[in-house]
Amino acid sequence: MKTVSLGQYYPAASPLHRLDARMKVCLSILFIVCTFLAKNICAFAALVAAMLILVALSRIPLRLILRAVRPVLFIMVFTAVVNLFVTKGENLLFSWWKLQIFREGIYNASFMLVRIITLVVGSSLLLTYTTTPIQLTDAIESLLSPLRVFRLPVHEFAMMMTIALRFIPLLSEETAKIMNAQRARGVDFSVGGPVRRVQSLVPILIPLFVSSFRRADELATAMECRCYRGGKGRTKMTIPHLHARDGVALVLLLLFGTGIVLLNRYGYGYTMTR
Amino acid sequence: MDKIRLEHVSFVYGDKTPFRAEALHDVSLSFGAGRVTGLIGHTGSGKSTMLQLLNGLEKPNEGKIYLDGQDIFAKPREMRQIRFRVGLVMQYPEYQLFEETVRSDIAFGPRNMGLSDEEIAVRVTEAANFTGLPSALLDKSPFDLSGGEKRRAAIAGVMAMRPEVLVLDEPAAGLDPRGRDSILGGVRAYKEATGATVIIVSHSMEDMAMFCDDLVVLSKGKVLFTGTRNEVFSRVRELEEVGLAVPQMARLMMLLREKGLPVPENIYTVSAATEAVAALFE
Numbered sequence: 428m429k430t431v432s433l434g435q436y437y438p439a440a441s442p443l444h445r446l447d448a449r450m451k452v453c454l455s456i457l458f459i460v461c462t463f464l465a466k467n468i469c470a471f472a473a474l475v476a477a478m479l480i481l482v483a484l485s486r487i488p489l490r491l492i493l494r495a496v497r498p499v500l501f502i503m504v505f506t507a508v509v510n511l512f513v514t515k516g517e518n519l520l521f522s523w524w525k526l527q528i529f530r531e532g533i534y535n536a537s538f539m540l541v542r543i544i545t546l547v548v549g550s551s552l553l554l555t556y557t558t559t560p561i562q563l564t565d566a567i568e569s570l571l572s573p574l575r576v577f578r579l580p581v582h583e584f585a586m587m588m589t590i591a592l593r594f595i596p597l598l599s600e601e602t603a604k605i606m607n608a609q610r611a612r613g614v615d616f617s618v619g620g621p622v623r624r625v626q627s628l629v630p631i632l633i634p635l636f637v638s639s640f641r642r643a644d645e646l647a648t649a650m651e652c653r654c655y656r657g658g659k660g661r662t663k664m665t666i667p668h669l670h671a672r673d674g675v676a677l678v679l680l681l682l683f684g685t686g687i688v689l690l691n692r693y694g695y696g697y698t699m700t701r
Numbered sequence: 702m703d704k705i706r707l708e709h710v711s712f713v714y715g716d717k718t719p720f721r722a723e724a725l726h727d728v729s730l731s732f733g734a735g736r737v738t739g740l741i742g743h744t745g746s747g748k749s750t751m752l753q754l755l756n757g758l759e760k761p762n763e764g765k766i767y768l769d770g771q772d773i774f775a776k777p778r779e780m781r782q783i784r785f786r787v788g789l790v791m792q793y794p795e796y797q798l799f800e801e802t803v804r805s806d807i808a809f810g811p812r813n814m815g816l817s818d819e820e821i822a823v824r825v826t827e828a829a830n831f832t833g834l835p836s837a838l839l840d841k842s843p844f845d846l847s848g849g850e851k852r853r854a855a856i857a858g859v860m861a862m863r864p865e866v867l868v869l870d871e872p873a874a875g876l877d878p879r880g881r882d883s884i885l886g887g888v889r890a891y892k893e894a895t896g897a898t899v900i901i902v903s904h905s906m907e908d909m910a911m912f913c914d915d916l917v918v919l920s921k922g923k924v925l926f927t928g929t930r931n932e933v934f935s936r937v938r939e940l941e942e943v944g945l946a947v948p949q950m951a952r953l954m955m956l957l958r959e960k961g962l963p964v965p966e967n968i969y970t971v972s973a974a975t976e977a978v979a980a981l982f983e
Binding site: 437 | 796
């Protein structure tokens with residue numbers, strides 16, 4: 428399993444990759460707010476346009492981006508169906524038994540779909556696809572650092588996240604190895620009923636637990652050997668700097684948000700009720 | 702007679718991703734039946750990958766693998782039978798132990814084969830004997846054993862399936878000399894009792910010289926050369942060019958021969974070298 432990548436990060440040389448991670452966290456929060464601000468067809472069209480621009484900027488293959496949408500497919504369908512039937516309006520299009528579909532329902536359902544897609548694609552392009560997990564935890568630590576005033580262990584929290592992220596590829600590699608070892612002894616993970624299948628996990632889970640504890644122990648010792656004693660007075664190897672491009676990105680997105688608000692007010696067509 | 706034959710085998714990790722890495726490139730090779738073949742190569746030369754192809758844990762992107770002349774991927778449903786016939790001991794196999802007792806862990810493979818309880822008991826005792834595990838250890842928890850004992854228990858777990866081909870990936874890595882001897886001795890005992898074909902990866906050229914009939918040298922996913930132990934170890938310079946060593950005594954003898962001293966070839970152990978040098982003074 429040499430192919431395990433950390434999270435969903437996709438290495439490429441794009442303007443989105445170069446942005447400061449802290450800025451990207453703020454930008455994606457802003458973008459998410461924008462997706463919720465949009466209320467009519469003009470605003471949603473602007474959202475879709477912005478999403479397409481992000482896709483083009485990111486230089487990430489389309490099939491990977493589509494893969495980000497797949498996990499929320501169920502939520503999308505569910506929300507769309509609920510909106511379709513629950514929304515009451517003036518133009519009744521279809522009615523059968525207790526089910527009624529209004530034109531407004533169709534609008535609401537499709538707006539919700541667009542909202543979820545732009546939200547998922549936008550935030551994964553701005554964050555998970557273009558930012559390494561380490562950059563991300565550093566950014567979160569830096570953004571949360573004002574909370575230290577309230578004696579919140581921000582550094583420890585970030586360190587926990589870093590370690591957890593670091594262990595994901597290790598453990599998945601370990602799992603693959605143990606699975607292979609047990610398959611070599613004749614375990615077949617794909618046959619039998621549910622009980623058999625759960626049973627066949629035992630030979631994997633036990634070694635995996637044992638080795639996770641061992642690794643955690645070794646890591647703790649290694650950190651202590653290097654005199655790790657928490658966040659106080661710790662310096663960073665790479666100190667992130669904000670560049671002009673980060674400012675430009677922020678201004679662009681703020682303009683975009685303003686644009687969405689204006690389109691909501693002056694655009695035409697059906698306005699979403701929620 | 703070839704036991705296992707690889708024809709134009711290529712294997713790529715993470716094909717069609719930015720992390721693409723070719724592990725094996727157009728490898729054709731055969732392992733003689735009943736012989737002990739050693740695989741030599743650097744980290745990343747494709748050794749471990751090749752071992753995982755031999756019992757079908759991984760499928761080559763191109764090429765075919767034959768066991769006794771039959772394509773092992775021809776019937777995907779019978780893959781398990783291939784794995785019982787080609788027993789693979791992975792690197793650091795002690796991390797795969799999971800049962801409550803050593804006995805039931807060794808019995809795990811045979812139980813998956815669907816053997817009777819009596820037959821399983823016979824096989825467990827037999828495998829424990831090969832690897833030199835005292836019967837007192839068999840009822841302990843595998844997690845209470847020492848590192849070397851765990852390793853032997855894990856190897857016994859594969860031997861208990863009585864594979865026709867025993868494949869071992871660095872079985873002695875990280876053990877002290879005594880632990881290493883007992884593991885290699887166990888493999889030899891298994892081979893002598895069953896006539897199995899053995900394929901082994903090791904970084905110790907001394908072990909390889911003592912243990913193997915044939916050697917295969919891999920470099921960057923390709924077969925550099927193959928041959929009997931003596932053929933391969935006589936190519937000292939070529940091996941050194943790719944950064945691999947020959948057994949130290951073989952190198953010493955070669956240097957002596959270059960100085961014009963009449964010492965014999967194919968000497969790999971300190972004791973044999975001592976005799977050869979002593980003979981010079983007689």
